[in-house]
Amino acid sequence: MTAGFHTSAAGDAPAPGGRRELHWEATGEGPPVLLIMGLGLSGGAWWRTVPVLARHFRVITFDNRGVGRSHSLTYSFTTEAMADDAATVLDAAGIGEAHVYGISLGGMVAQQLALRHPERVSSLVLGATHGGGRRAVPPGDEVVDFFRRRLTLPQEEATWASVPYNYGPACRRRHAGRIAEDVAQRLAHPFPAGAYRAQLYAARLHNCLSRLSRVKAPTMIVHGRHDRLIPVKNAYLMAERMPQARLEILAQSGHLYPTEQPEVDDRIAAFMADPVPAHARR
Amino acid sequence: MAWSLHITDATAGELMAASLDTYEAAARAVSELEWTLARSARFEPLSTLAATCADITRDATAVQLSTARWLLDL
Numbered sequence: 029m030t031a032g033f034h035t036s037a038a039g040d041a042p043a044p045g046g047r048r049e050l051h052w053e054a055t056g057e058g059p060p061v062l063l064i065m066g067l068g069l070s071g072g073a074w075w076r077t078v079p080v081l082a083r084h085f086r087v088i089t090f091d092n093r094g095v096g097r098s099h100s101l102t103y104s105f106t107t108e109a110m111a112d113d114a115a116t117v118l119d120a121a122g123i124g125e126a127h128v129y130g131i132s133l134g135g136m137v138a139q140q141l142a143l144r145h146p147e148r149v150s151s152l153v154l155g156a157t158h159g160g161g162r163r164a165v166p167p168g169d170e171v172v173d174f175f176r177r178r179l180t181l182p183q184e185e186a187t188w189a190s191v192p193y194n195y196g197p198a199c200r201r202r203h204a205g206r207i208a209e210d211v212a213q214r215l216a217h218p219f220p221a222g223a224y225r226a227q228l229y230a231a232r233l234h235n236c237l238s239r240l241s242r243v244k245a246p247t248m249i250v251h252g253r254h255d256r257l258i259p260v261k262n263a264y265l266m267a268e269r270m271p272q273a274r275l276e277i278l279a280q281s282g283h284l285y286p287t288e289q290p291e292v293d294d295r296i297a298a299f300m301a302d303p304v305p306a307h308a309r310r
Numbered sequence: 311m312a313w314s315l316h317i318t319d320a321t322a323g324e325l326m327a328a329s330l331d332t333y334e335a336a337a338r339a340v341s342e343l344e345w346t347l348a349r350s351a352r353f354e355p356l357s358t359l360a361a362t363c364a365d366i367t368r369d370a371t372a373v374q375l376s377t378a379r380w381l382l383d384l
Binding site for chain 2: 235
């Protein structure tokens with residue numbers, strides 16, 4: 029994991045059935061938080077968020093199947109399967125119930141976790157994600173074309189070429205240094221093309237929108253207004269289905285808002301500390 | 311007439327959603343059983359076979375359900 033915080037525990041969790049190993053790490057002390065990363069990225073990609081949350085929580089990160097130090101025998105991925113993986117990571121870390129925060133594809137996995145294993149989710153943060161199904165708002169054609177071509181490009185070129193899609197204009201203008209840090213982190217942890225394709229397939233098949241109203245855990249939805257990968261309308265669609273959810277639209281951000289507006293991590297930590305504010309309790 | 315048609319549509323949608331939920335619950339029960347078998351089997355290839363069956367049951371069902379819910383807009 030990238031330097032900047034101290035990992036207090038780590039291990040490999042056997043996925044359901046024991047045929048797959050999922051690498052996880054824990055940082056900090058306190059109520060548990062499970063972080064679920066997005067497409068093609070390892071748990072180490074949470075390096076900006078972990079130190080902020082670890083001030084108050086025991087933060088668990090893990091490498092999704094096929095990525096980083098987690099292995100997979102097959103490239104048959106679904107968000108349901110990835111949610112079951114996340115539940116076994118909680119088992120391996122000795123955690124019954126956790127605050128769950130997923131970003132992008134990780135947000136889709138977090139939705140499935142809340143639906144398939146509701147007893148494991150004490151609160152839910154859905155970052156830069158969508159509920160899937162026919163009503164999900166797709167990205168523009170240019171974005172779709174790029175992500176099809178991405179795998180044909182050399183890793184470094186592909187990572188830099190994805191910058192205009194991942195970050196909003198304000199961040200690209202003012203925080204080029206942060207983007208360079210992210211790129212360096214990603215290049216240090218390259219992902220196999222097969223796992224990337226399989227995760228992309230899982231994201232395409234994802235469909236939870238109609239069932240989001242069944243999620244009982246207090247929920248916060250966070251989305252960048254300039255997100256080109258998963259247009260911001262998807263956040264409003266999810267919020268319609270989850271009337272109790274707190275919706276935070278970040279005016280200056282694109283898809284990777286933890287880099288663009290890192291101060292949001294403090295607000296997410298505050299939400300997890302008190303997901304149902306006193307005035308909302310009966 | 312339009313009102314009663316609306317009610318009928320809603321009921322059909324609810325029935326389809328309930329049917330898919332039941333199918334999902336049944337498939338989960340089967341895959342849980344297969345995983346339990348995989349974990350408790352003390353010899354190969356039974357353990358690997360049961361785990362593979364469990365993965366296939368879950369993932370194939372997930373694909374079917376996702377497709378059905380997408381087509382039916384449920």
